[in-house]
Amino acid sequence: MVNIDELKFDEKGLIPAVVVDFESREVLMVAYMNRESLELTIEKGVTCFFSRSRQQLWVKGETSGNIQHVVDITADCDRDTLKVVVRPEGPACHLGTKSCFSFPLWENPEDHDFTTDMLYELIKGRKTEKKEGSYTTYLFEKGLDKILKKVGEESTEVIIAAKDNDRKETVYEIADLYYHVMVLMVEQGITPGDIINELAGRHVIDKKVKQEKMTS
Numbered sequence: 705m706v707n708i709d710e711l712k713f714d715e716k717g718l719i720p721a722v723v724v725d726f727e728s729r730e731v732l733m734v735a736y737m738n739r740e741s742l743e744l745t746i747e748k749g750v751t752c753f754f755s756r757s758r759q760q761l762w763v764k765g766e767t768s769g770n771i772q773h774v775v776d777i778t779a780d781c782d783r784d785t786l787k788v789v790v791r792p793e794g795p796a797c798h799l800g801t802k803s804c805f806s807f808p809l810w811e812n813p814e815d816h817d818f819t820t821d822m823l824y825e826l827i828k829g830r831k832t833e834k835k836e837g838s839y840t841t842y843l844f845e846k847g848l849d850k851i852l853k854k855v856g857e858e859s860t861e862v863i864i865a866a867k868d869n870d871r872k873e874t875v876y877e878i879a880d881l882y883y884h885v886m887v888l889m890v891e892q893g894i895t896p897g898d899i900i901n902e903l904a905g906r907h908v909i910d911k912k913v914k915q916e917k918m919t920s
Contacts, residue, residue, distance in 0.1 A: 706779045706783065708739065708742065708743070710779075710783050711742075711779060711783050711784070711786075712782065712783045712784040713738065713739065714784075716756075717738045717739065718736040718737065718738055718754060718756070719736065719737055719738075719742070719784060719785065719786060720734060720735075720736055720784075720785050720786070721734070721735050721736065721737050721751075721753065721785075721786040721787075721788050722734050722785065722786065722787050722788065723735065723751065723772065723788045723790055723796065724787060724788065724789050724790070725789075725790065725791075725792060725802075725803075726775045726789050726790060726791050726900075727791070727896065727897040727900050728819075728821050728896075730802070730803055730821075731803060731805055732772075732790070732792065732796035732797075732802070732803045732804065732805075733796045733797065733803065733804040733805075734804070735751075735753040735764075736753060736754050736756060737752070737753055737754055737786065738754040738761075740754075740761065741753055741754045741761050742777075742786075744761070744763075745774060745777070745788070746774075746777070748763075749773060749774050750763060750764065750765070750771050750772060750773055750774060751763070751764040751771075751772040751774060751788060751790060752764070764796075765793065765794070768794070769793065769794060770792065770793055770794035770795055770796065771792075771793045771794075772788075772790035772791070772792045772793070772796070773790060773791045773792075773793070774788060774789070774790055775789040775790060775791060776788075776789050777789075820886075820896060821896060823883070823886060824886055824889070824890070824895070824896055826840075827840055827883075827886050827887055827890050828890050830844065831844045831890055831891070840887060843884075843887050844887070844890075844891065848891060851884065851887055851888050851891055852888070854884045854887075855881070855884045855885060855888055858877065858880045858881040858884050859881055861877040861880065861881070862874065862877040862878055862881050864877075865877045
């Protein structure tokens with residue numbers, strides 16, 4: 705673990721903090737901390753920054769309610785920048801958007817990232833704004849029974865492919881199952897964050913049990 709004394713604050717006593725969403729790993733904002741605000745962040749478990757314009761400490765969400773609960777803080781290799789992973793309550797940006805980074809400048813058309821969060825949002829959009837000819841929209845229109853039937857069918861296909869030791873086909877069928885499970889999640893109002901939180905809870909329990917076994 706890095707000690708605060710090892711951090712390299714600039715000539716004004718500040719260090720940049722890159723705030724990242726725990727669930728999506730999206731960069732939410734960049735702000736500055738001084739030693740006092742960093743110590744308060746660690747003590748309270750919520751982000752506290754130093755405002756360069758107002759020259760004072762400010763707790764994120766103190767007035768707006770958009771608090772950021774800190775999961776962990778990591779220093780970079782030079783010890784002059786921090787990554788602060790948080791579970792946010794509401795948007796990070798004062799404009800009301802989830803992230804302050806909402807204004808695309810340029811992107812390589814041949815190399816565009818694809819994430820499961822993007823897939824989830826796309827599927828959710830097909831339910832709220834139905835698109836003619838869309839298979840996803842068709843599933844939502846048919847309802848829960850149809851979605852469950854597809855989840856069952858794709859689960860069987862995964863088992864068959866894996867039993868045949870066909871890696872390529874297994875990957876293909878898992879992708880189909882993954883997609884249909886996401887459709888089910890949207891239909892049931894379950895988010896990827898709900899799943900991550902459930903898994904994280906199991907990890908904590910598993911880790912605790914392991915530690916108890918080691919000390920017994």
